[in-house]
Amino acid sequence: MAKSARDWRQLEAFELEYIERLTAEKKRKDSQFLRVLMDIARGRTEFYSDEVKAQDAETGRLFALRGKILSLREKLEGIIAEPARLMPIESPFTDAPLPATQKKSRIRYLSDPLPEGFIYPVTYEDIRQTLMELPAEHVAPVHEVRLSNQRNTGADGDWLDGEIRLHCAIKLAGEGKSGRRLLGRSEGTSDVIRFGGKTEWGENNRLYSIWPLEAYRIFVVKRVLVHEVAHGVAELPGSSERVRSAGSIERFCEMYAENFYRPPGPSVKIY
Numbered sequence: 001m002a003k004s005a006r007d008w009r010q011l012e013a014f015e016l017e018y019i020e021r022l023t024a025e026k027k028r029k030d031s032q033f034l035r036v037l038m039d040i041a042r043g044r045t046e047f048y049s050d051e052v053k054a055q056d057a058e059t060g061r062l063f064a065l066r067g068k069i070l071s072l073r074e075k076l077e078g079i080i081a082e083p084a085r086l087m088p089i090e091s092p093f094t095d096a097p098l099p100a101t102q103k104k105s106r107i108r109y110l111s112d113p114l115p116e117g118f119i120y121p122v123t124y125e126d127i128r129q130t131l132m133e134l135p136a137e138h139v140a141p142v143h144e145v146r147l148s149n150q151r152n153t154g155a156d157g158d159w160l161d162g163e164i165r166l167h168c169a170i171k172l173a174g175e176g177k178s179g180r181r182l183l184g185r186s187e188g189t190s191d192v193i194r195f196g197g198k199t200e201w202g203e204n205n206r207l208y209s210i211w212p213l214e215a216y217r218i219f220v221v222k223r224v225l226v227h228e229v230a231h232g233v234a235e236l237p238g239s240s241e242r243v244r245s246a247g248s249i250e251r252f253c254e255m256y257a258e259n260f261y262r263p264p265g266p267s268v269k270i271y
Contacts, residue, residue, distance in 0.1 A: 004076065007072055007075065007076055008076060010072065011069065011072040011073065011076065014065055014068050014069050014072065015069060015089060017065060018062070018065045018066065018069060018089065019089060021058070021061065021062055021065065022034075022062070022090070022093045023093075024058075025058070025062065025093075026093055029237065029238055030137075030236065030237070030238035030239070031059075032051075032054070032055050032059050033054075033059050033062045033063065034093060034094070036051065036052060037086065037090055037093060037094050038094050038135075039259070040084055040085065040086055040094075041086055041091075041094040044084070044259070045084040046084075048255065048259075051259075055241060066083075067083075069087065070083060070087070073087075106143070107128075107131070107139075107142055107143060107144065107145060108143065108144045108145075109124040109127065109144075109145055109146075110144065110145070110146045110147070111146065111147035112146070112147065112148055112149040112150075112169075113149065114149055114169055115149065115169070117171055117172055118149070118169045118170060118171050118172070119169070119170060119172060119179070119213075120147045120168060120169060120170075121168055121170055121179065121211075121213055121216045121217040121220055122147070122166070122168065122217050122220050122221050124145075126217065126221050127145055127221060127225060129221075130221045130222065130225055130226065131225075131229070133260075134226070134229060134260070137236070138229060138230075138232070138233045138236075139229060140232075141162050141232035141233075141235065141236070142162055142164060142229060142232060143162040143163070144162065144163040144164065145163075145164045145166065145225075146163065146164070146165045146166070147166055147168060147169075148165045148166060148167045148168070148169070149169045150165075150167050150169075151167065151169055151181070151182055152182060155167060156168070156220070156223075156224040156227075157224040157225070157227065157228045158228070159228045159231035159232065162232065164225065164228040164229070165228075166220055166224055166225060166228075168216075168220045168224070170211065170213075170216060173210065177212070177213065178210060178211060178212050178213060179210070179211045179213055179216055180202075180208050180209070180210055180211075181208060181209045181211065181216075182202075182206060182207075182208055183199065183206075183207045183208060183209050189207075189209070191219065191223060192209045192211075192219075194263045195215055195216075195218060195219040195223065195263045196211070196212060196215030196218075196219075196263070197209050197210060197211040197212070197215060197216065197219070198210050218263075222257075222260065222261040223257050223261065226256065226257040226260045226261065227253045227254065227256070227257040228253075229256075230252065230253035230256035230257060231249065231253055233256060234249050234252055234253065
């Protein structure tokens with residue numbers, strides 16, 4: 001009984017310190033620890049090792065306290081603690097509504113004229129809905145999203161000082177149920193396969209991707225769009241260490257997009 005009583009007192013002390021530190025952490029402009037908690041709140045269960053490696057002593061203490069609290073709760077309550085689930089004391093710190101005085105980001109949506117037989121797989125509303133799922137401060141640098149009819153750029157999207165261009169015009173095929181897109185020389189094929197498309201060689205020995213239209217829509221809004229948003233995130237104050245840890249801006253953007261949405265199938269680590 002004495003040991004149990006000490007454990008309960010220790011748990012109470014840890015939780016009090018944890019809440020105090022979380023309160024202070026919420027005032028930080030870009031908290032690594034709160035990003036992890038918010039991802040857990042969204043249902044994420046797996047993290048890359050560098051995401052949970054504390055970047056400073058304060059963050060390290062928070063990770064340590066969380067582990068101690070989960071361990072003690074499992075010991076005292078006989079319930080298996082799940083690190084990938086929020087504890088009740090953490091919930092208030094993952095609810096971060098925008099202050100009433102903060103202006104909403106105003107983003108201009110544009111689209112280029114389409115050649116005959118081509119469509120854009122996404123709507124402006126698809127884009128808005130995806131941007132709403134991202135932290136407001138990450139979307140803040142974006143002021144324009146353009147659906148681009150350029151089909152031979154060698155890239156799915158571009159970022160330029162707050163402007164995102166989605167090069168996603170796709171030629172209808174298969175009686176309008178699928179689309180065909182020329183793959184640029186700088187584009188890989190792994191994401192095509194992971195997101196539900198396939199590749200085939202066409203005329204003049206050129207490689208094409210063949211997509212079910214819904215699969216291509218998901219690829220554009222949940223991978224290409226989010227990757228380009230991440231270029232803006234990389235430029236925000238406090239992001240330089242995360243970019244260096246990733247190894248390059250492109251790797252940082254790929255990790256950001258992969259962490260936002262993983263297509264069905266085996267997970268892929270970005271190196």
